[in-house]
Amino acid sequence: MSTVANQQGLTDKGLGYKAHSIGGFRFERDEYFAHIFYPGGRHIMPVDAFLRALMRDVAWGFFYGTVNFDNVFGTVNHYGTVEMFIGLFNEAYRSTNRHHVETFESKDLKKVFEQMLQDWVNEGFDPFAAPDETGAPFGAKKGNNTKAIQRQRMVADRMVGLPGDLGYRTDQNGYPLNRQFQDIPTDQPEVHAEPGFEKDVHAYNFFNYVARSDVTWNPSVVSCVKDSQFCATTEEHILPITHGNDRVEWFIQATDEIIWDIDDRATGKPRAKVVMKAGDVAAMPADxxxxxxxxxxxxxxxxxxxxxxxxxKYASGQLKPYPVEF
Ligand SMILES: [Fe+2]
Incomplete structure (x- = not known):
């Protein structure tokens, strides 16, 4: 297995980008595109879409199930190892036996992906930001954006907003209300603690907190009780990956509206168009x-x-792919 970045690539035009390889895969970029070479073929993606997807795959630790960068290339998380694939969930590639899959240790693939982000993300482009809030990723190599791609999550030391917690977001610590959330109510709840409990009892306006997030399509865990993970996110533009579920996933649309394309996980055939408005709840099936x-x-x-x-349990059919029978 070679994780050494190569200076000279097939598409090298002296733009300053390195080629990155792992197993039989080799990644190159030029002004506009990411090129993916693999045994028996090549694939191409717009470099902006590729980098946004790559950023999520790294930041989410390969996430739950499948991260499809597009309808051909992606990764499947086996929680310790990762499959990287061409055409694995594409009916045309599968039926003609043109798909290609390799398995890697998660830490090895993560390292190559991180090196690629470091090399290919230019100064002024933040793959986590909404397109209207960041620069363009195109052209020859120009600096880097280490700050954006190595972003550390703000971690609450105790309940958000209680004395001693550093995770609270305010105008003062660099988290202003996002330009598109100016309509969000920011009033704080009244708290009447019993004497002696003023430092232990607290409440805060969750909308006012989440609406100050400076990233898009990046779930952060808000509460974690055993296996129950409640993740709030702010979303703008397009989810940079097409997520293939390996379990049921619940959505609660808290404000505004998201339109979802739902396709069959294995083939990519369209199954539904779901419009979720504020207050809507949906269970995304496991298939x-x-x-x-x-x-x-x-x-x-x-x-x-x-x-x-x-x-x-879902793969074996022990559980149905949906949580409720109506
Ligand atoms: Fe999902």
């Missing part, structure tokens, strides 16, 4: 893939079940 479109920045709460036995 689909989905991509969301958020015309205006919106708040979506994603509820994940982190139980590691679930993928096998």
């Amino acid at each position: 689909i893939r989905h991509r969301g479109y958020s015309p205006k920045r919106s708040i979506l709460i994603v509820w994940e079940n982190n139980d590691g036995t679930l993928p096998q």
Whole structure:
């Protein structure tokens, strides 16, 4: 296995970017495109879409199930190892036996992906930001954006807003209300603690907190009780990946609207178009893939079940792919 970045690539035009390889895969970029070479073929993606997807795959630790960068290339998380594939969930590639899959240790693939981000993301482009809030990723190599791609999550030391917590977001610590959330109520709840409990009892305006997020399509865990993970996100433009579920995933649309394309997870055949408005709740089945479109920045709460036995239970048919029978 070679993780050494090569200076000279097939598409090298002296733009300053390196080629990156792992196993039989080799990645190159030019002004506009990411090129993916693999045994028996090549694939091409717009470099902006590729980098946005790559950023999520790294930041989410390969996420739950499948991260489709597009309808051909992506990764499947086996929680310790990762499959990287061409055409694995594409009916045309599968039926003509043109798909290609290799398995890597998660840490090895993560390292190559991180090196690629470091090399290919130019100064002024933040792959986590909405397109209207960042620069363009195109052209020859120009600097880097280490700050954006190595972003550390703000971690609450105790309940957000209680004395001693550093995770609270305010104008003063560099988290202003997002330009598209100026209509969000920011009033704070009244708290009347019993004497002696003023430092232990607290409440805060969750909308006012989430609406200050400076990233898009990046779930952060808000509460974690055993395997129940409650993740709030702000979404704008397009989910940079098409997520293939390996378990049921619940969505609560808290503000505004997201339109979802729901396709069959294995083949990519369209199954549904779901419009979620503020207040809507949906259970995304365990046998689909989905991509969301958020015309205006919106708040979506994603509820994940982190139980590691679930993928096998759904894959074997022990559990139905949906949670409720009507
Ligand atoms: Fe998802």
